[in-house]
Amino acid sequence: MLENEGVFEIQPKIPAFFKEELDEEQYESVIKSNGKSLIIAGPGSGKTRVITYKIAYLIYNDIKPENILLLTFTRAAAKQMIERVKNVTNMELNGMMAGTFHHFCNYILRVYASKIGFNNNFTILDSEDSKDLMKIARNEYCEKLGDYAKKIPKENVILKIISYSSNTLKSLRESILEISSFLIEYENDIEQIWIKYQELKKEINAMDYDDLLINTAMLLKSDKELLKYISKRYRYVLVDEFQDTNKIQLEIVEALSDYHKNLIAVGDDSQSIYSFRGARFENIKDFMDEKNVKLFKIQTNYRSTPEIVNLINDMIPTSSVKKHLNAKRKPYLKPTIIETFDDLEQSEAVIKIIDEKIEEGIEYNDIAILYRSHALSMSLQQKLDSKLIPYKLLSGKRFIETRHIKDILSFLKILYNPYDKISWIRVMKLFPGIGTKTAVRNYESIISNLSEGINILDIFDKLSNKKTKDIYELLTKIYKKRDDKPQNLINEIYENFYKEYSNLNYKNSRSRNMDIERFSEISSKYENTGKFLEDMTLSENIEVRPSDKNDKKDEITLTTVHGSKGLEWKVVIIISANPGDFPNGMAIKEKNLDEEERLFYVAITRAKDELYILKQTTGSTNPYLRNSFVFIKSENDFIKKISEDKVNKMRVGYL
DNA sequence: CATATAAAGTTTTTT
């Protein structure tokens, strides 16, 4: 260890059990990674184990937990790793920072918001809120343009382009050309709308998901003192899922490790599936090419049977760094490809597989069904419902994004940040006789009164008229309690207003009301509304089911491939592997097949024991794509790329 | 004129 740049002046302490718990590759990457290091971890190779032991190793060598920063892709992953480190070391990890980039950036920005012209109670806009605000920006810009305005790209298109531009640090022009070159004639319009959008965010004291990253990067870049202060704290910066980081995230971690220069990145370039959000698997290649970067590879596969690994090795994405996985498990079954006539027969075939597996004694929990997009699971869901097979949806509309929950949240948001225009409009429109126009007018008078320094309760009183009386009465009531626990506020809103609104406006008000009651229960864990709101917008999965039922339900998992990241099941069933469905039709058109290859790779590497891949003779479920060029070309067909000897093929259904 | 209601489109992936 003498050549190790003096990281440890004395001999490192390595507990004896490390040698027993880790294989040779894992051991090397735990013990020898320091300075700038890159660990390329194949699927099922024990990546979590390596990160866990790396942190444990640091702690055994007297690095304080508060001097370690772990950035992960999901908060759940961070939590899981912390728990595992606790188990390994038998120590509490007080002060250790672990979470997603967005959580970390939020943490920094709440402290230094004023340095970049924001108030520290800024609202975080989720994607729907961003879209609403972009729509306002677009409308304002389009106001005097007449018929031309109709041709200008819609808000979601503009958002996609500017988000890509910010995340890749590419110019607007370059971004338009890459994403949708045919829109290049609107470059100037898009630019103007973007500027407007930025101004609006400042006005309403809000940041979108991208801003959290951009503003943090900007802050660290512009303030050298601050950079030193923050980066001095983190003696070790560890980044998980490095293949899904974008340019700005790379900048951020390089800044954070600026002082101690210990940056350990872990990832697998073959599993990079978030390019639409600016993720660059090239971050891994670039990092590899840098001087003084120590490279480790862990390529033994402990997850899947040799038959599955055999297929995996065949399907390693062409864009990847060269690799080969070594199987460790005992032989079992070859993966199976099943062809059915259409998606109805496909659903029946899936049910048949499930029934067989249950018969064999496998639990529902051990089975997952993966697909490229939500829509592809619809007919299967109906079938599962009718057969009373229990299942859960991992991805899909987040609980927090359902209309009723967003409504309730909006009330809290305006109490916390009264400039939050999006939430104001949302809240006001809930009341009869008020549409967008009136809501905006009301918002504007509230803001102009606020800027004159008038107390908000007086404003409510002043602006109350026969149309708005109910709103302001309710708001006055909850505003007076705004320092209470968020649960009290939610209950107040629900009991005094939303319950009635829900019963009146929703056919399924019963289940929506139950959601709100559950939401109130979730909020009871929080003392502070601000913290509650941050967590709600930044944390991916809110456990919707009541917590008192501790016994884990036995159910099948249905999820998009994106949602399956990092997970594994004994039996994995991939449905609709048709050109146009998976690979996705848009991706084929945009010649973005590399990413689809990586997605397919992620999908098949989730399987431990059995893998089933289903396709249909009718081709894509989408009738628009069915007869198009996409359907015919075999280069777009994953199944055709699989060599015959690696799989069993079956034709199921009525002939 | 602004809102409410009925009809018609729409689906890649998500922190």
Place this chain on the structure above:
DNA sequence: ACTTTATATG
């Protein structure tokens, strides 16, 4: 299922 749009109503 859920949002956008066209038409009716107040």
